[in-house]
């Protein structure tokens with residue numbers, strides 16, 4: 001917690017970040033050409049580290065400070081598997097043990113993410129498990145649940161509070177995670193300056209909000225000071241936290257173990273459909289992103305997964321990099337905005353965050369190509385029920 005504008009990054013962390021940072025800012029010339037848009041499209045490519053997403057930016061810092069405090073083991077949840085593999089990697093580098101509760105449907109959809117975590121020395125369990133009280137209670141009520149991030153968080157928190165040598169580590173949502181991720185946007189600022197560009201539109205996908213926040217927050221000050229720049233947060237229609245959830249206090253996890261957070265939420269009991277963007281299946285949203293959305297400083301939109309995969313395949317076919325299904329949500333919005341520029345004949349500068357690669361998501365791409373993906377709309381009725389479960393705060 002700090003009220004300082006700048007926080008120094010310790011040299012030991014900088015040395016590790018230098019393994020893959022600064023990350024490239026690329027221009028998607030081929031995509032522009034394919035869309036025949038006058039827009040200039042850039043993407044910040046966060047996929048080039050070991051675990052292959054933005055998550056190590058905070059995993060390294062969290063493992064470093066825990067190590068300094070004498071902690072021996074970190075427990076955590078993972079949705080898509082990127083966060084779990086990032087923290088396993090960080091723990092490996094810093095000499096800590098790591099226990100990962102992986103949302104059951106992702107555990108089954110993406111077995112190779114689990115292999116990566118094992119390779120870096122972590123233990124991984126499909127959540128909900130029988131190892132924790134929270135997990136046992138959930139399994140009693142819902143034995144066939146696909147799991148959710150809220151459930152996996154409850155298990156990881158319980159694991160930490162019941163073991164002296166263990167602390168819990170969260171991969172998104174909380175303020176310190178947003179702070180660690182701002183290294184992304186700070187680099188983008190410098191890179192755009194080098195080529196004399198200013199963004200008109202910045203786009204990122206949102207699960208708990210960390211890659212979007214890290215990418216856009218360094219530009220937020222410019223907007224508050226009057227610069228004409230739009231920020232678009234993109235989420236799945238199957239988990240429409242910002243676009244359909246109320247702005248209220250709620251728990252960050254299913255078993256109600258976390259402090260209350262003021263955020264857009266679909267309710268801590270919400271269990272989203274097993275869409276392939278596992279990292280976007282979270283019922284809540286970072287309080288900082290929520291506040292900015294409430295203040296109308298950012299926009300939000302929700303897409304169905306088939307449209308998202310179509311945009312991802314277009315991107316892979318033009319730029320040669322396979323996006324993670326989470327990242328593909330941002331790409332769908334980029335394509336829509338670029339087509340709007342074409343219609344209106346406007347030469348806008350669109351920059352998006354390429355939050356991770358999809359090399360472990362080939363089963364999802366196979367399902368898309370084989371026309372086996374389904375779209376899910378989260379029903380209004382379910383939202384009304386979920387709101388009833390929210391804690392009362394006077």
Ligand SMILES: Cc1ncc(COP(=O)(O)O)c(C=O)c1O
Pocket residue numbers: 053054079080081082083171172173205206207208209210211212278279280324326327355356357
């Ligand atoms: C590649 C990728 N992008 C985005 C996200 C969403 O998380 P956040 O909103 O915290 O960036 C995840 C989460 O697992 C992810 O793996």
